[in-house]
Amino acid sequence: MATTHAVAPRAVSLTTRARSGRDGRSSRATEIARARRGRPPAENVRAATIPSSLPIAPSSRPRSTTVAAVATDSSAASSPEDSSFEPKPWWEEKYTWRIGGPNDIPCVHLKDVYRGETPLEPQPSPFCTRSSCPVDLGGGAPRTPVNLNRVFVSELDRVLLKSMAFGSPDSLSAECDATCDDDGEPVCDVCAFEPEFCIRAGPRAEIYFDPPTVHAAIVNCGGLCPGINDVIRSVVTTLEVGYGVQKISGIRFGFGGFWKDGVENLPLSRKSTSALQQQGGSIIGCGRGGGDVPKIVDSIESQGINMVFVIGGNGTHAGANAVSKECAKRGLKVSVVGIPKTIDNDILHIDKTFGFDTAVEEAQKAIQAAAVEAKSALNGVGVVKLMGRQSGFIALHASLANGNVDVCLIPELPFAMEGPTGVVAHVKRLLDNQGHAIIVLAEGAGQEYVQGAGGVDAGGNPKLGDIGPWFCKRLKQEMSADVKYIDPTYMVRGCAANAHDSIYCAILGQNAVHGAMAGYTGISIGMVNTHAVFLPIERLIEKERLVDPDGRMWQRLLTSTGQPDFY
Ligand SMILES: Nc1ncnc2c1ncn2[C@@H]1O[C@H](COP(=O)(O)OP(=O)(O)OP(=O)(O)O)[C@@H](O)[C@H]1O
Ligand SMILES: O=P(O)(O)OC[C@H]1O[C@](O)(CO)[C@@H](O)[C@@H]1O
Numbered sequence: 423m424a425t426t427h428a429v430a431p432r433a434v435s436l437t438t439r440a441r442s443g444r445d446g447r448s449s450r451a452t453e454i455a456r457a458r459r460g461r462p463p464a465e466n467v468r469a470a471t472i473p474s475s476l477p478i479a480p481s482s483r484p485r486s487t488t489v490a491a492v493a494t495d496s497s498a499a500s501s502p503e504d505s506s507f508e509p510k511p512w513w514e515e516k517y518t519w520r521i522g523g524p525n526d527i528p529c530v531h532l533k534d535v536y537r538g539e540t541p542l543e544p545q546p547s548p549f550c551t552r553s554s555c556p557v558d559l560g561g562g563a564p565r566t567p568v569n570l571n572r573v574f575v576s577e578l579d580r581v582l583l584k585s586m587a588f589g590s591p592d593s594l595s596a597e598c599d600a601t602c603d604d605d606g607e608p609v610c611d612v613c614a615f616e617p618e619f620c621i622r623a624g625p626r627a628e629i630y631f632d633p634p635t636v637h638a639a640i641v642n643c644g645g646l647c648p649g650i651n652d653v654i655r656s657v658v659t660t661l662e663v664g665y666g667v668q669k670i671s672g673i674r675f676g677f678g679g680f681w682k683d684g685v686e687n688l689p690l691s692r693k694s695t696s697a698l699q700q701q702g703g704s705i706i707g708c709g710r711g712g713g714d715v716p717k718i719v720d721s722i723e724s725q726g727i728n729m730v731f732v733i734g735g736n737g738t739h740a741g742a743n744a745v746s747k748e749c750a751k752r753g754l755k756v757s758v759v760g761i762p763k764t765i766d767n768d769i770l771h772i773d774k775t776f777g778f779d780t781a782v783e784e785a786q787k788a789i790q791a792a793a794v795e796a797k798s799a800l801n802g803v804g805v806v807k808l809m810g811r812q813s814g815f816i817a818l819h820a821s822l823a824n825g826n827v828d829v830c831l832i833p834e835l836p837f838a839m840e841g842p843t844g845v846v847a848h849v850k851r852l853l854d855n856q857g858h859a860i861i862v863l864a865e866g867a868g869q870e871y872v873q874g875a876g877g878v879d880a881g882g883n884p885k886l887g888d889i890g891p892w893f894c895k896r897l898k899q900e901m902s903a904d905v906k907y908i909d910p911t912y913m914v915r916g917c918a919a920n921a922h923d924s925i926y927c928a929i930l931g932q933n934a935v936h937g938a939m940a941g942y943t944g945i946s947i948g949m950v951n952t953h954a955v956f957l958p959i960e961r962l963i964e965k966e967r968l969v970d971p972d973g974r975m976w977q978r979l980l981t982s983t984g985q986p987d988f989y
């Protein structure tokens with residue numbers, strides 16, 4: 423398990439701001455913003471109430487203490503008798519009562535880990551989103567926002583991780599950690615809704631990197647997925663156009679590109695990534711393997727890289743987390759920011775991964791072709807195998823979207839082939855009743871029936887057996903059927919992202935840059951309840967996200983296919 427990190431970011435951030443105000447070094451950006459809003463200067467921003475040394479391990483985060491109970495550290499507060507008394511700003515009670523408590527999901531900031539000689543000072547952000555911002559006409563002069571009102575998000579903004587408050591532990595999908603006694607009664611009442619707050623993603627008024635000194639690297643690991651190029655383009659354009667960063671390197675073919683001989687970086691710029699979104703694949707390549715963390719960090723140090731954007735799935739995020747911890751151990755000023763990418767959609771907490779929608783859409787062509795074949799043959803059976811090593815999201819969603827599918831099999835649900843409740847008997851019934859059958863298999867389904875190649879691939883993933891041909895052979899052995907098999911595996915991920923995914927990628931890429939510029943590290947970007955957030959990587963890789971066999975989406979699928987349980 424990962425080491426714990428000190429820090430509630432708000433505590434550090436507010437304390438720093440309050441102190442810098444007293445020292446006469448208050449943030450220019452903040453002061454300008456306050457002046458424009460007609461507010462008094464920042465000296466009266468009250469010091470935070472959580473001790474900044476509070477160690478918070480994601481796995482052991484306190485869950486039951488109330489925010490109010492924690493937000494009363496009297497040692498940090500001042501009183502009217504105190505010469506440094508700072509009246510609370512008018513909005514604090516109203517807006518920030520919920521911030522900084524045990525229900526916050528903190529992210530590591532460079533302030534917590536950096537041990538270099540040059541002081542780590544914030545500086546005003548050049549990022550601006552208003553038409554009133556001067557346009558960079560290419561002269562190289564730094565851009566300065568002229569209207570700071572409502573350009574930046576507050577460091578204290580939060581987004582609820584889970585938006586559902588369950589009325590009963592019996593409610594569908596209610597998450598209830600209660601252990602039960604012998605009579606099945608919960609021993610303690612931990613089913614009650616307890617909010618957790620994510621840090622809202624977005625541009626900050628203060629950044630911790632001077633753009634001309636930034637050397638950003640982008641690496642993409644694992645398999646391909648529609649939208650990778652969109653993310654790369656979004657990261658590059660935000661760095662260059664939004665912040666004025668000049669040096670951006672594409673690390674080629676995954677983590678190994680950092681340190682393997684003969685693999686050169688690909689310099690990236692707005693120009694070289696323009697119109698990239700119209701292409702599938704990844705301009706910097708992708709790859710499994712090469713996750714040698716000390717070698718990666720040696721390379722980061724020797725190349726003077728101080729921001730690393732890591733695009734990838736669970737495995738890649740585990741690697742990114744390890745890289746960020748190694749950088750922290752060495753006290754480096756390096757922000758490591760993950761951008762979740764996996765066509766399997768098996769990442770926890772976030773609404774969905776980019777490229778998933780495109781893959782589901784692309785899979786329609788294969789299912790439609792299988793349906794046409796099956797319906798046009800005597801006793802026609804169309805079988806389609808789709809990606810999904812441990813999770814069946816693509817198979818489930820593609821089947822549901824298509825509507826023609828009679829049977830959908832996923833890794834999460836073992837199925838019997840034989841017997842009255844088995845798949846074979848059900849397909850026979852389908853042929854008798856409607857003359858055809860359309861079946862979608864996730865590649866990880868039914869692994870108990872097939873011999874895998876054994877061992878693991880370069881990324882450490884088990885090599886699966888090929889369920890598709892085995893399944894078709896079994897059907898042909900058991901019945902007189904005209905079986906047509908379609909395996910569009912790589913076709914669903916080799917395409918360009920659809921418009922929805924492209925926009926999603928633009929949001930993720932841009933927020934990844936904001937997170938790095940703001941000085942966060944060991945974070946990933948995701949949409950949570952439709953809002954972009956920074957989450958500590960550890961929370962995303964606690965386990966893989968799987969289709970919930972009791973969940974409403976699988977219920978919908980069962981209603982659509984009419985398939986039984988198969989066991
Ligand atoms: N704990 C770890 N430390 C360092 N590197 C790791 C770790 N776990 C995985 N990696 C590296 O992450 C890379 C990608 O992992 P993996 O092959 O599992 O793909 P993924 O990120 O899950 O993406 P996909 O969903 O496309 O499979 C691998 O190259 C592997 O070397
Ligand atoms: O053949 P590759 O490139 O290893 O990728 C295949 C795998 O990648 C994934 O799409 C994502 O992990 C799996 O569903 C699939 O097994």
Ligand SMILES: [Mg+2]
Nearest residue numbers: 735736737764
């Ligand atoms: Mg994976």
